[in-house]
Amino acid sequence: MAIIKPFKALRPKTDLAKQVASKPYDVLNSEEAKIEAAGNENSFLHITKSEIDLPADIDTHSQHVYDKAKENLHNFINKSILFSEEKDCFYIYTLIMNGKSQTGLVCVSAVDDYENGIIKKHELTRPDKELDRITHMKTIGAQTGNVFLAYQTNERLNKEIEDWKASHVPDYDFIADDKVQHILWVVNDDATNDRITKNFAEHVPFTYIADGHHRAASAAKVRKEFGDNKNENADYFLTTLFPSNQLSILDYNRVVKDLNGMNDEEFINKLDEDFVVEKIDKAFHPTQFHEFGMFINGNWYKLIAKENSFSIDPIGVLDVSILQKNILEKLLGIKDQRTDKRIDFIGGIRGLGELEKRVNSGEMKAAFSLYPVSIEQLFATADSGNIMPPKSTWFEPKLRDGLLTHLIN
Numbered sequence: 001m002a003i004i005k006p007f008k009a010l011r012p013k014t015d016l017a018k019q020v021a022s023k024p025y026d027v028l029n030s031e032e033a034k035i036e037a038a039g040n041e042n043s044f045l046h047i048t049k050s051e052i053d054l055p056a057d058i059d060t061h062s063q064h065v066y067d068k069a070k071e072n073l074h075n076f077i078n079k080s081i082l083f084s085e086e087k088d089c090f091y092i093y094t095l096i097m098n099g100k101s102q103t104g105l106v107c108v109s110a111v112d113d114y115e116n117g118i119i120k121k122h123e124l125t126r127p128d129k130e131l132d133r134i135t136h137m138k139t140i141g142a143q144t145g146n147v148f149l150a151y152q153t154n155e156r157l158n159k160e161i162e163d164w165k166a167s168h169v170p171d172y173d174f175i176a177d178d179k180v181q182h183i184l185w186v187v188n189d190d191a192t193n194d195r196i197t198k199n200f201a202e203h204v205p206f207t208y209i210a211d212g213h214h215r216a217a218s219a220a221k222v223r224k225e226f227g228d229n230k231n232e233n234a235d236y237f238l239t240t241l242f243p244s245n246q247l248s249i250l251d252y253n254r255v256v257k258d259l260n261g262m263n264d265e266e267f268i269n270k271l272d273e274d275f276v277v278e279k280i281d282k283a284f285h286p287t288q289f290h291e292f293g294m295f296i297n298g299n300w301y302k303l304i305a306k307e308n309s310f311s312i313d314p315i316g317v318l319d320v321s322i323l324q325k326n327i328l329e330k331l332l333g334i335k336d337q338r339t340d341k342r343i344d345f346i347g348g349i350r351g352l353g354e355l356e357k358r359v360n361s362g363e364m365k366a367a368f369s370l371y372p373v374s375i376e377q378l379f380a381t382a383d384s385g386n387i388m389p390p391k392s393t394w395f396e397p398k399l400r401d402g403l404l405t406h407l408i409n
Contacts, residue, residue, distance in 0.1 A: 001201045002118050002151075003110040005236060006088040006193045010142065010405040012042075016081055018174040020044050021182065021400035025145060026129075026214075027347070030060055042081055044402025046072045048136075048144050061132060066139035073140050084407070089188045090196055091404055092161055093240055096181040097397040102246040103161060105196070106184075106404055108236035109149065109207070111220050119149065120208045120382035123390055125217045126338045133218035134225070141409030143219060143238040146399045147212035150375065151204050153243040160196055172403065180397045184404075207241060208382050211395045222408070231409050238406040240399055244379070249372045250348030251285075252394040253355055254323065255364040257342045260332045264297050267331065267366075274309035274326040278302045283352040286371035289319060293369035295355055314384045318377060319370050320392045327368070337390045345391040348372065 012020040019040055025048035028036060033049035046053055050069035051060045058064060076082045091106035113119045137143055164187055172184040187193060209216055219237035226234050259267045271277050275292070284293035284302050290310075292303040310322045328334040334343050344364070346354050355367035373393050381388050 002204050002207050003113055004105075004107040004197060004200050004239070004241070005110075006090045006187070006197070007108045007233075007236070007406055008085040008088055009091065009106075010077070010082050010084050010407055011403060012082055013080070014171055016042055017172040017182075017184075017403060018176070020076075020081065020402040021174075021176065022048065022402050023178075024398050024401055025049055027398060042076075044144070044400075047076065047140070048401050061128075061135075063135075063139075066135050069136060070140045073142065082405070085186075087188060088193070089186050090193050092165060092185040092187060093399065093403075094165070094181075094183040095397045095399070096183070097179070100248070102242055102248075102397075103165070104148075104240040104242040104399075105157075105161060106146070106238075106240045108233075108406055109147070109239040109241075111223050111235055111237060113207075114216055114220050114237070118206055119216065120206055121213060121216075122209065122378055122382045122386075122388045123213045123392060124338060124387055125214050126390070129214045130218050130221065133214055134221055137218060137222045137408065138225065141407060143215070143406040143408060144401055145212065145215040145238070146401070146404070147216045147219075147237060147239045148210045148395060148399060149207040149239050149241045150210045150244050150247055150378070151207045151241055152379075153245045154199070154203050156203065157196065157199050158243055160192070160199065164192065176400065182400055182403070207239075208379060210242070210247065210378070210393065211398075212239075226409075233406065234408040236406070238404070244375050247375055248396060249375060249378070250394040250396050251370045251372045252320070252348060252391050253346045253367065253369045254328070255344050255346060255355060255358045255367045256328070256332060256334065257363075258332075258365050262331075267296075268301070270331055271303065271327070274306055274330075275303040276306065278304075283356065283369075285352060285369055286319075289317075289371055290322065291371055292319065292323065293352070294366060295352075295359055295369075296366040298360070314377070314380045315386045315388065318373060318381070318388060318392065320373065320389045323368060323370065324389045347394040347396075349394065349396050 019042040022044040033045045034052040037043040037045040051065045094103040170183045171186045175181045223234040284300050290305040294301040305322050334340045358364045
C-alpha cells in the first residue's frame with residue numbers, strides 16, 4: 001500500500017501567497033519567467049528560475065544559477081516571506097479553472113514507494129532534465145516542485161477532505177493572473193491526519209505519476225547521493241494526490257524542425273500509406289482518438305490513422321504511439337523523442353495558435369496536434385508496466401510553485 005505522511009511545509013504568509021505563487025518552473029522559459037516576475041520581488045520564480053536575476057547570457061545550468069536560487073531562498077526566509085510550519089500537516093489544495101474544480105491532498109510520499117513500483121510511472125525521463133532538478137534540490141536543500149499523483153477514487157478519503165473544507169476557513173484563497181483560483185487549507189489536527197494516513201494505507205494500493213516524472217526521479221537520486229549523510233526528510237518527496245474522477249488531461253502536441261530531407265509534397269505523399277490525409281481550411285483540433293492535425297507551409301491537414309497502421313495493445317493504441325511509429329520514426333527518423341533535438345513539445349493549454357507560430361517563424365517545419373490521452377489509458381499503461389512516449393500527457397490546471405516547499409536538508 002502507498003505510504004504518505006504530513007510534513008512541515010515552508011510556505012508564504014497568507015497576505016503574500018498570491019505574490020509568491022508562481023507557475024511551475026518547467027512551463028516557462030527564462031525569458032517568459034523574467035517577464036512573469038517583473039516588478040514582483042516576492043515571486044517564487046526567483047528561486048525556481050533564478051537565472052532571471054543574473055546576466056542574460058549566463059548558462060542556465062551553471063552552478064552560479066543554483067547558488068543564486070539558494071541565496072534567494074534564504075533571503076525569502078530571512079525576510080519572513082516564507083516560514084516553516086511548526087508541526088507536521090497535510091494540506092488540501094483546490095484549483096478552479098473555467099468553473100471546474102479539483103481537489104488534491106498535499107503530502108510527502110515515500111521514495112521507497114517510487115523505487116518499488118507502488119508509485120507507478122508511464123514515461124521515461126531525460127538525463128539533462130533530471131540533472132537540473134538534482135542539482136537544484138541538492139544546492140538549495142529543498143524540493144520546490146510538486147509531483148502530481150493520481151489515485152483511483154476513494155470515497156472515504158474524499159469525504160474526509162470535503163468535511164475539512166466545509167468546516168474550516170482556507171488559509172489561502174486567490175485568483176492568479178491566468179484566472180485560475182487557488183484555495184488551500186492547512187490540516188493541523190493530529191487525529192484527522194492519522195485517519196487520512198491510515199485510510200490511504202488501507203485503501204489505496206497504488207498511485208500514478210500524472211505530472212512530474214523528472215521531479216520524482218530526481219528526488220530518488222538525490223536521496224541516493226546523500227547516502228548516510230542524508231536528512232531523513234530526503235526519504236520522502238513533495239506530492240499532491242488527486243482522485244482520478246476529478247482530473248482533466250489536455251493534448252500534448254509536437255513540432256519538428258525538418259522533414260528528414262523530403263520536400264512538402266514528398267512527405268505528404270508518404271503519409272498516405274498509414275493515414276487518410278485531407279487538406280482543410282482551418283486549424284484542426286482532433287475530436288476523437290486516432291485523428292491528428294498537421295500544420296505545414298501555412299496549411300492545415302486532417303490525418304486519420306488507417307486501421308492496419310497500429311496495434312491494440314495498451315501502448316500501440318495510443319495516438320502518441322501511432323504518431324511516433326508512423327511519422328516521427330518511420331518518415332522523419334526521430335527514434336528517441338527524449339533526446340532528439342529535432343523535436344519539441346507544446347502543451348495543449350497554449351492552443352493551436354502556438355503551433356502555427358512556431359512553424360510560421362521558420363523555427364520549425366511542421367506541427368502535429370493530438371487528441372488527449374485518457375486517464376484510463378494512463379492507468380492501463382502504468383499497470384501493464386509499459387512506458388508511454390515522452391510528453392504524452394498535459395494536465396491543467398497546474399499546481400503553483402512556492403505555496404508549499406519540502407525541506408530535505
